[in-house]
Amino acid sequence: xxxxxxxxxxxxxxxxxxxxxxxxxxxxxxxxxxxxxxxxxxxxxxxxxxxxxxxxxxxxxxxxxxxxxxxxxxxxxxxxxxxxxxxxxxxxxxxxxxxxxxxxxxxxxxxxxxxxxxxxxxxxxxxxxxxxxxxxxxxxxxxxxxxxx
Numbered sequence: 001x002x003x004x005x006x007x008x009x010x011x012x013x014x015x016x017x018x019x020x021x022x023x024x025x026x027x028x029x030x031x032x033x034x035x036x037x038x039x040x041x042x043x044x045x046x047x048x049x050x051x052x053x054x055x056x057x058x059x060x061x062x063x064x065x066x067x068x069x070x071x072x073x074x075x076x077x078x079x080x081x082x083x084x085x086x087x088x089x090x091x092x093x094x095x096x097x098x099x100x101x102x103x104x105x106x107x108x109x110x111x112x113x114x115x116x117x118x119x120x121x122x123x124x125x126x127x128x129x130x131x132x133x134x135x136x137x138x139x140x141x142x143x144x145x146x147x148x149x
Contacts, residue, residue: 002076021098033141044139072115
């Protein structure tokens with residue numbers, strides 16, 4: 001049940017690419033977290049793209065937007081869902097999902113900063129209730145956690 005916020009410079013992903021970006025990141029997250037196939041389970045994966053004015057974004061103290069597309073991704077996930085190998089795969093899959101959505105003729109370097117933030121058990125509220133890992137596991141159908149029983 002991730003909440004994923006993607007910050008990119010305004011115009012870095014025009015409308016068709018932004019739609020592909022939302023879908024590709026969603027699919028990558030669902031696969032990495034092993035969320036179940038039921039549409040109700042998949043609907044727990046929320047992805048938001050936020051555009052930031054390029055003038056408000058510096059890399060190394062300078063505006064590199066002519067040479068690069070910076071992209072900050074913050075993923076909030078319940079603590080206990082991801083182990084080290086899943087975190088590694090998640091970061092790689094998200095970078096690849098974003099890279100496939102850059103316009104083919106855009107020769108700028110894609111620079112991603114991906115942060116996986118685990119939300120402590122019992123501190124995530126959903127629909128007015130505090131949830132625990134067992135609640136998320138039942139709702140999202142985490143395949144790897146359901147198998148543990």
